Amino acid sequence: MDSGLTTRPHGDADASPGAIILARHGEPALSRKVRLTAAGYREFWARYEVGGIVPGQAPPDRLRRFVAECGVIVSSTRLRAIESARTLVGEQVFDHHDVLIEAPLPPPNFPSWIKLSPRIWGFVARLWWWYFDHHEGQETRAEAEARADRAAALLIGLASGGGNVVVLAHGFFNHLVGRALKRRGWRLAESEGYKYWSMRRFERG
Template sequence: MAHTLTAEPPANAAARQGSITLIRHGEPALSRKVLLNAEGYRKFWAQYEVLGLLPGQTPPAELVGIVAAAGSVISSTRLRSIESAQALTGGDTFVRDPMLIEAPLPPPRLLAFVRLSPRIWGFMARFWWWFFNHHEGAETRREAEGRADRAAARLIETTASGQDVAVIAHGFFNFMIGRALKRRGWRLAASQGYKYWSMRRFHRA
């Protein structure tokens, strides 16, 4: 399926280069306090991909302010990102785009008796995917890097007329977009890391 960003800059935006803020979604409604084998982690990740947020969360006021000031707000199409965007916008309209979904996390094929926490499985799966092209028929690293580069190009295009852009998406794919932005001459101006409800802001260098 083709991935395209659909946000369009307003014609009357100021003639300055806007900023791009990459925001990670809030905490999903799925406990990580379990031990799983590889097949268990596949099922865990499949659930993680479709579930929304853990109830009772309030997004940081700083992020709410950043989103309120943005001329364009875009979330991935995963429910955890959509619900995060809804919380951040207070119900205002935003764009939902599949280009921004997380890169896949197929776990390495370890023996069934090996049981690890989802956090360790996630690290191992990302390591195998990144360095050894372990993708099990899902999106490869090269394909995800191409998607991240296209997303970065489209976000830059959106800021060209002056509006700031806020993206509510996923930890690792936001990292990949950030790499693509840097390759295109943008600099990291502010960072809160990659925890839930965190942001990284980029400006034209």
Template structure:
């Protein structure tokens, strides 16, 4: 699907670029920092607390999303504004009817998906939030 898409975007993170290189099979793609994952600053918990990385990640996201804990990094409001701009960019790329693919990061992809739905786009395929999962959006 990716190799045949009209336009492919990736974030500027190495893992997204390498994925795009592998999946586009040599075709050009557009890598842009607007698609980089939202920050995940760790919560300020005492150092003696030992948790698994997945629990730390979950707590950090909850702290960031609900408690505005950002440690000087991008805030939730700033990330939502960036997700809005990213959604607008994807919509503009799809204006001529081409399939557009974004190879980026889980939580920020979720945020872009929210922005797309707010603009009337519908999810027609959803593989959830596991690694390598995808969601397909279409304009009604």
């Protein structure tokens, strides 16, 4: 399948901006086949945030082609994002940016008899964080949205010379960056959703 991208000369100040491809990292090396209390989920998320991906994963061929054609590849500073990018570029040097890390997921303080899977806890925690400003002293929704706007500005700058930019980062924060890109005049040209290794491609205008 053709990737649909045209290689542009990177660094040409007169070129039209390249595309920005927001990709989610690969599958993390932390089993979700457990049921946890709120306290247990806090511990689970802390481990998730510092862990890498399941070894031996093969990124989709299409994502490999996007990377092969891009001018710049960057990742967040989380290990799962760095390892995902490393599977695509080998020993090639690429930048890691704190501004691209995932937004926090502190769970609401439900009673200890309530035990949920990490997937359900993630949904509930994001709901409480988004609508009820439940952040437990961590980054708030407003702060995360402001950070997403800074991330969008960074990526637009990287794409300004005409080369496509591939970002290996995180599902929800990629969503926030996409919203910020749209506010800055970029459009979603293609989406594979938010599953592991999925991509969403944005173009100017």
